[in-house]
Every structure is written in C-alpha cells, then in structure tokens.
Amino acid sequence: MKLSYLSETLIGSEIVKLGGEIKEKIRQGEKIYNFTVGDFDPAIFPIPPGLEKEIIEAYRQHFTNYPAAEGNLDLREAISVFLKEREQLHYSHPEILVAAGGRPLIYSLFRAICDKGDKVVYAVPSWNNNHYAHFVGAEHVMVEASPDNHFMPTVEQLRPHIKGATLLALCSPQNPTGTTFTKEDLTAICDLVLEENARRTEQEKKLYVMYDQMYWHLTFGNINHYNPVSLRPAMHQYTIFIDAISKVFAATGVRVGWSFGPKIIMDKMKAILSHVGAWAPMAEQKAVARYLYKKEEIDQYLHQFKSAIEARLRGIYDGLQQLKSEGFSVDAIAPQAAIYLTIKFDLVGRKTKTGAILEKQSDVTAYLLNEAKLAVVPFYAFGASTRSPWYRLSVGTCKIEEIPAMISQLRNALKQLG
Helix, strand or coil: CCCCHHHHHCCCCHHHHHHHHHHHHHHCCCCCEECCCCCCCCCCCCCCHHHHHHHHHHHHCCCCCCCCCCCCHHHHHHHHHHHHHHHCCCCCHHHEEEECCHHHHHHHHHHHHCCCCCEEEEEECCCCHHHHHHHCCCEEEEEECCHHHCCCCCHHHHHHHHCCEEEEEEECCCCCCCCCCCHHHHHHHHHHHHHHHHHCCCCCCCCEEEEECCCCCCECCCCCCCCHHHHCHHHHHCEEEEEECCCCCCCCCCCCEEEECCHHHHHHHHHHHHHHCCCCCHHHHHHHHHHCCCHHHHHHHHHHHHHHHHHHHHHHHHHHHHHHHCCCCEEECCCCECCEEEEEECCCCCECCCCCECCCHHHHHHHHHHHCCEECEEHHHHCCCCCCCEEEEECCCCCHHHHHHHHHHHHHHHHCCC
C-alpha cells in the first residue's frame, strides 16, 4: 500500500526496538538491568507530593474543559515568575507558550521556522533532532561531537556549517550524554550566531537557536547551567527555549511543558498547535500554576531528588572505573547533570566463549544484553556513527541496592571475552 513520503521514510526508533527485546526477555523471566528508558519509576521517584495534591484538587474542582490555546494565563504568569526567580530570565506571559510536554513544542518550532530544504544544524549524539528535521524536509547538517569535549559541540565544529542555516538545535544538559556546556563554549557559540545574523540582509531568514534545557535543574557538584540569553542578552531575539516539568519533577506523564522566546515565533507556534491540539490538560495546568509558587517545597524536593539521582550515577560511574582499573575495556564520563551517564564499551573484535566475534557495535550491544543482562542505549541510536563504542545509561528506574550486583554481572560477562 502506497502511503505518504513522510510515513514511508520515517526512521523507526532504535530505542523502541531495543525496548521490545528487553520486554520480551523480562516476560520470559530474565533479570534485566534496564537502563534504557529516559523515564522514572514512580515507585522510586514519585512526583512531588504537593504537585500531586494540586492535581487531585484541580480535578475535584472540575477543571476538565479546554484550556487556552497558548496555555492558561495563570500558568504562563507563574512560569514567568519561576523563570525570573530561578534563572533571572525576564519573559512576559505573551512570550510563553504551554503544551503537552516538550515534544509538540519542538515540532511546532521546527514547523514555524523551517521550510523544506532549509539547513538545520545539530550535534550528534542528540535526541530526536534527526526526526524533527525529517518532519519538515530540512537539510540535515550533523556535527559529530567527541568525548574530548564531553560530547558537547564546540564553536570550531559549528562554524563551517552556520552560513545559510535556519536553525541551530542545542541541548544542555544534553540528552543522551548527561553533560553540559561550559560558560566559555556556549558564549562562543552565541557570538557566532550573533555574528552570522549581523551579516545577513533583511531579506534573509535569521539563524535561530532552539535551546532545549529540559534537565537544567538537575546539575551536580560544581556544574552550573548556562543559557544563551543570560550570557548574551542580544540572543533574546534569536533563542527559543524548550522546558517542562517532565524531568525536574519526575513528571513525564503529567504532560506540562513550555517554550519561551520572541513573541512573533510563539504566536506562530501557537497557531500550529491550535490545529494539532497538543494542549496540556486543564487540571494539570491549574495544578502546576499553583505549585510553581511553592518555592520552599520545590527546593526541598529538588534537594532529595537530585541527591538520589547523583548517588545512582556516581555509584555506577565508580563501579565502571573499578572495572577499568582491572583492565577491562570500559570507561565513563563523570556525572555532570540529568539522569544519564555516558559509558563506553570498546569491545568490537573480541571473541565470546562460543567463539563468535563481536564484529560490530550492535553485536556488543546484544552481548551486553544477553550475557551481562545490561540494557543500555548505544549512541548510534542518537545519530552518532554506528562504530561509536559509547552508550547512554539512564538511572530513572534504577534501584540503588542493585548496582553492586549489576557491576558484578558485567564483570563476569567481560571476563568471558577473549
């Protein structure tokens, strides 16, 4: 059956494919250490009690009708105050757009800015930029980031590709790497964007930056989050932020996200979403509007939440460093932010106990799942080279008491390789 070009050419998710294999193994009774999903187990990481209470109360008050297309005014005003208090960013409610999480906002942004054939520049590995660029028929300009810079793109890597580009997609803290921009690196990228836009004529499209900061609250140790507008105020007219409660409050299923940026772009995104209908539910909007003012509650929740996430990331990182010290071909980047750990399994060419050779990285991925019972997502699922030995490990469903057993199981599997 012949269908649309888009549906015929849309690439399936490697993560979904891997998830199907894991579910089947679990169904058959296998113990799998599943670190693939960028989500939270509510039994381990519940949403804030105060937020849950507000959601229940909102439904009891019968807030079940359509919300405003741009998001309810009370929520947008609360977000405005929240941004000013937490990031010293000044955006009025007309510059804020609410939707059902970050995905519809990213989709509407690509639609609002990009025409078919426009250049979209993004680093790999990164989450879903390749799919959103495909949705709009854009020219993909992929910049492969390297472990030397913790897989964050540098101005030197981006500079050759900026001329004529319409959109630069950036994310910090980064999914899948859990790493962040330094102040110096992000400032240099902002200067590059401002320089490029100053060069363009009035008849040319400007270069806009999508800044996905979904995990920005979740930084650890001495790591600080930076954003383009705070570093370079002139970036205000070129930057569109993507944010939500999804990660900061372990509320991935609550579906309240927001974008903020130039009003003219927010208005166009709103118009697109008004036809898609991807609104955040009325009751959840009312609840979040109330909850965002509860500064002390939020601070208390974030303190324990971040501590629990960091303990898991650090525990696994330390375990992998111990394996590395024992001579195994594994490595990891020290935890910086988000719920992800960047880990490395450089095992291509090794021989299994059955005599089979791990000829390519997908063989390594399968070996880790089948022998170590370890499920992690390869960076090639995020657009990196199929030869990349790096992986994303997510701790949103991790039971901290299981980490030593997981490391032991991995050690045993690595020992079996010739």
